[in-house]
Amino acid sequence: MDLAAVRAVLDASCGVRWEEGDAWLAGGTWLFSTPQPEISRLWDLARMDWQPLVVSEGGLEIAATCTVAELLAFALQPDGPWPDARALMADCCRAFSSSFKVWNTATVGGNVCLALPAAPMVSLAVALHGVCVLRAADGRDRQLPVGDFVTGAGRTCLRPGEMLRCLRLRAAGLAQRTVMRRASLRPGGHSAALVIAASALDDPGQVTFTLTAATPRPVHLSFPRTPTAAGLRAAIEQAVDATGIVDDAHGSPAWRRHLIHHLAEEARQALETEN
Numbered sequence: 396m397d398l399a400a401v402r403a404v405l406d407a408s409c410g411v412r413w414e415e416g417d418a419w420l421a422g423g424t425w426l427f428s429t430p431q432p433e434i435s436r437l438w439d440l441a442r443m444d445w446q447p448l449v450v451s452e453g454g455l456e457i458a459a460t461c462t463v464a465e466l467l468a469f470a471l472q473p474d475g476p477w478p479d480a481r482a483l484m485a486d487c488c489r490a491f492s493s494s495f496k497v498w499n500t501a502t503v504g505g506n507v508c509l510a511l512p513a514a515p516m517v518s519l520a521v522a523l524h525g526v527c528v529l530r531a532a533d534g535r536d537r538q539l540p541v542g543d544f545v546t547g548a549g550r551t552c553l554r555p556g557e558m559l560r561c562l563r564l565r566a567a568g569l570a571q572r573t574v575m576r577r578a579s580l581r582p583g584g585h586s587a588a589l590v591i592a593a594s595a596l597d598d599p600g601q602v603t604f605t606l607t608a609a610t611p612r613p614v615h616l617s618f619p620r621t622p623t624a625a626g627l628r629a630a631i632e633q634a635v636d637a638t639g640i641v642d643d644a645h646g647s648p649a650w651r652r653h654l655i656h657h658l659a660e661e662a663r664q665a666l667e668t669e670n
């Protein structure tokens with residue numbers, strides 16, 4: 396893809412002077428896949444030299460520049476912390492409609508900031524109660540829950556010149572049992588609906604459901620104890636009516652609405668059986 400309007404590609408690690416028409420460049424798997432007539436300069440994040448994954452007692456920090464392949468390698472380590480959460484990470488990495496070739500370049504941050512409804516890194520981070528660390532042009536950081544950061548299909552709270560620095564997943568969010576269910580029009584295709592049910596390991600009664608791909612922005616439902624099938628259905632209806640349903644080439648709204656209920660009920664039953 397020729398980006399005909401781009402005049403310069405600049406190294407963000409050398410200091411950034413943000414202007415109108417600027418954009419961050421991460422893996423470029425989306426930026427270079429479609430015309431970008433409104434972009435005149437790219438600030439390349441490749442040399443930021445951020446450690447991709449930092450494990451601490453407090454949890455896990457995933458740098459925005461961590462690639463999907465790096466996250467998958469971490470998730471597949473035979474011995475490591477948070478086995479349940481890492482199994483979910485692996486499932487979410489595999490939920491891209493792209494192949495491993497794209498995973499080697501595509502970044503977690505690029506996926507979250509692109510904020511497509513079918514962004515599996517958003518699904519993952521919301522289900523694990525993740526927080527975005529956003530860095531302004533003056534170097535100041537602010538934090539937002541990932542579920543609030545994504546405001547619609549392809550829309551986020553990013554301000555001009557602000558970048559996503561990392562995702563923070565706290566130990567409490569990582570200590571959850573999770574069940575993921577996903578459907579697409581063809582095997583390995585773009586997700587039409589993706590549901591993650593999660594319960595705290597130390598309090599299995601507390602359950603959350605994260606609905607993505609079928610809704611323009613993530614829907615996160617919390618229950619003080621495992622809901623009944625009817626209770627879950629009613630809560631989903633109410634929440635989804637508020638956000639609306641995605642209508643695009645990857646699935647009709649009626650089918651997606653059916654899928655959300657079907658997958659959520661499957662996940663609810665699986666979680667109940669495991670608990």
Ligand SMILES: Cc1cc2nc3c(=O)[nH]c(=O)nc-3n(C[C@H](O)[C@H](O)[C@H](O)COP(=O)(O)OP(=O)(O)OC[C@H]3O[C@@H](n4cnc5c(N)ncnc54)[C@H](O)[C@@H]3O)c2cc1C
Pocket residue numbers: 418419420421422423424425426427428440459460490491492493494497500501502503504505506507508509511513514515553557558559560584585586
């Ligand atoms: C074959 C194929 C299949 C794909 N399948 C999927 C899919 O199933 N689901 C999906 O969600 N996407 C999919 N994509 C789109 C894209 O590849 C992914 O979303 C990828 O994770 C984007 O990451 P990137 O590092 O390449 O981002 P880039 O293309 O570099 O950037 C994407 C956007 O995010 C901004 N950005 C990047 N990093 C930051 C940052 N740190 N701070 C602020 N803004 C930033 C950029 O300015 C740009 O607007 C697919 C792409 C291809 C080519």
